[in-house]
Amino acid sequence: xxxxxxxxxxxxxxxxxxxxxxxxxxxxxxxxxxxxxxxxxxxxxxxxxxxxxxxxxxxxxxxxxxxxxxxxxxxxxxxxxxxxxxxxxxxxxxxxxxxxxxxxxxxxxxxxxxxxxxxxxxxxxxxxxxxxxxxxxxxxxxxxxxxxxxxxxxxxxxxxxxxxxxxxxxxxxxxxxxxxxxxxxxxxxxxxxxxxxxxxxxxxxxxxxxxxxxxxxxxxxxxxxxxxxxxxxxxxxxxxxxxxxxxxxxxxxxxxxxxxxxxxxxxxxxxxxxxxxxxxxxxxxxxxxxxxxxxxxxxxxxxxxxxxxxxxxxxxxxxxxxxxxxxxxxxxxxxxxxxxxxxxxxxxxxx
Amino acid sequence: xxxxxxxxxxxxxxxxxxxxxxxxxxxxxxxxxxxxxxxxxxxxxxxxxxxxxxxxxxxxxxxxxxxxxxxxxxxxxxxxxxxxxxxxxxxxxxxxxxxxxxxxxxxxxxxxxxxxxxxxxxxxxxxxxxxxxxxxxxxxxxxxxxxxxxxxxxxxxxxxxxxxxxxxxxxxxxxxx
Numbered sequence: 001x002x003x004x005x006x007x008x009x010x011x012x013x014x015x016x017x018x019x020x021x022x023x024x025x026x027x028x029x030x031x032x033x034x035x036x037x038x039x040x041x042x043x044x045x046x047x048x049x050x051x052x053x054x055x056x057x058x059x060x061x062x063x064x065x066x067x068x069x070x071x072x073x074x075x076x077x078x079x080x081x082x083x084x085x086x087x088x089x090x091x092x093x094x095x096x097x098x099x100x101x102x103x104x105x106x107x108x109x110x111x112x113x114x115x116x117x118x119x120x121x122x123x124x125x126x127x128x129x130x131x132x133x134x135x136x137x138x139x140x141x142x143x144x145x146x147x148x149x150x151x152x153x154x155x156x157x158x159x160x161x162x163x164x165x166x167x168x169x170x171x172x173x174x175x176x177x178x179x180x181x182x183x184x185x186x187x188x189x190x191x192x193x194x195x196x197x198x199x200x201x202x203x204x205x206x207x208x209x210x211x212x213x214x215x216x217x218x219x220x221x222x223x224x225x226x227x228x229x230x231x232x233x234x235x236x237x238x239x240x241x242x243x244x245x246x247x248x249x250x251x252x253x254x255x256x257x258x259x260x261x262x263x264x265x266x267x268x269x270x271x272x273x274x275x276x277x278x279x280x281x282x283x284x285x286x287x288x289x290x291x292x293x294x295x296x297x298x299x300x301x302x303x304x305x306x307x308x309x310x311x312x313x314x315x316x317x318x319x320x321x322x323x324x325x326x327x328x329x330x331x332x333x334x335x336x337x338x339x340x341x342x343x344x345x346x347x348x349x350x351x
Numbered sequence: 352x353x354x355x356x357x358x359x360x361x362x363x364x365x366x367x368x369x370x371x372x373x374x375x376x377x378x379x380x381x382x383x384x385x386x387x388x389x390x391x392x393x394x395x396x397x398x399x400x401x402x403x404x405x406x407x408x409x410x411x412x413x414x415x416x417x418x419x420x421x422x423x424x425x426x427x428x429x430x431x432x433x434x435x436x437x438x439x440x441x442x443x444x445x446x447x448x449x450x451x452x453x454x455x456x457x458x459x460x461x462x463x464x465x466x467x468x469x470x471x472x473x474x475x476x477x478x479x480x481x482x483x484x485x486x487x488x489x490x491x492x493x494x495x496x497x498x499x500x501x502x503x504x505x506x507x508x509x510x511x512x513x514x515x516x517x518x519x520x521x522x523x524x525x526x527x528x
């Protein structure tokens with residue numbers, strides 16, 4: 001296992017599209033924020049302290065968890081960008097952290113970020129909807145690390161974090177969900193404010209402030225204090241189930257009321273993806289979303305479901321440049337993106 | 352949707368204002384939003400979550416403009432961060448900050464966490480004392496309540512016995528119930 005592999009390996013296990021409820025839910029992510037007791041938070045800590053935190057966490061996690069340590073200072077900016085695009089590290093860790101590091105598992109389903117906003121951020125990813133299992137996994141990793149280090153914890157306020165928005169459980173659970181039916185039937189604009197009132201947040205796939213490319217939304221808990229981890233997960237789970245059933249009804253309604261138009265839209269998008277020579281991210285995502293819907297509804301049968309999550313990652317600027325072996329201008333990226341998608345579709349066609 | 356201010360142009364900015372717990376929906380066009388200074392989201396480069404937090408945590412303006420407020424500025428003994436610095440960055444310097452700023456913190460936590468200020472989740476295994484027992488007791492009491500509500504009295508009796516045993520254990524270890 002090496003850095004090369006994390007960078008070159010195109011797909012992670014969580015992109016496989018094989019998990020439960022993967023018709024609608026692409027992936028599940030759970031993150032736990034922790035800090036070491038008696039060490040200044042990354043907000044203000046000194047270089048020496050930062051280095052020591054990396055050593056301590058690496059020692060605590062290395063033996064039992066078999067993870068690979070990647071130090072940010074050893075990586076090129078392109079390599080970091082690829083890791084960000086694979087959701088293995090955060091943009092903050094890549095750009096601004098002091099002695100930031102990440103401990104990543106072979107399967108790329110576990111990534112412990114060190115010296116991000118907090119000393120330790122345990123992140124677990126899974127395919128489909130697996131909130132409980134993913135939380136359990138994160139908890140086990142948390143327990144292993146805690147055997148070796150003392151966390152900053154307060155009886156009343158729970159796990160103490162640099163930002164008070166994470167205090168308490170330090171838990172952020174999120175689900176990436178593909179809702180083309182609700183977007184096509186124009187229901188999303190009403191649903192988003194309703195979800196926000198329940199203490200959950202809805203965002204586009206690249207986190208805060210990003211728009212929903214390719215009808216993919218990220219739903220996560222907002223509150224971390226006052227509720228138990230299980231309750232937070234259960235609340236999120238029930239909302240996601242509600243969204244899934246509404247999405248299903250929307251898809252059924254579309255199939256019933258305008259089957260030809262729907263089929264037309266799906267195959268037009270397929271046509272664009274398999275023939276275009278230049279394609280921008282937003283158009284690519286929209287077409288990929290349509291094609292994925294076509295696969296889910298049985299219109300397209302010769303392409304695997306994982307195409308959406310895979311190409312979503314692979315057609316981003318960092319990956320395209322990694323492939324090309326050097327920096328690319330925006331227009332060059334659009335050409336590469338189109339070529340990559342065509343290749344991928346042809347490959348599926350021959351299999 | 353038409354702008355509430357000029358009633359002419361289409362609204363480009365939609366947000367919800369909460370003043371003293373009262374929610375109000377606001378629809379403004381870009382022009383009126385700029386005039387009213389409500390153009391927070393117009394792609395200002397320095398805008399970030401932390402600025403937003405800083406704004407959220409800031410005390411009432413009249414309070415901040417009172418000179419005595421700044422003279423009495425509290426700071427964290429451990430990392431020397433002042434409360435004002437925390438408000439600006441939205442991040443604490445160390446775990447001790449939670450203690451140091453405790454008096455000002457509960458209103459912030461309430462706003463961020465839907466009125467909650469007390470942790471009800473996981474407790475680190477190495478935390479000593481009776482914390483784990485207390486948590487278990489709390490869960491059993493909740494279970495008992497649920498069983499009584501659902502009229503499962505036999506099961507409830509068992510849980511009640513467990514609670515008694517646990518309470519005794521807690522007393523023996525000198526903890527609070």
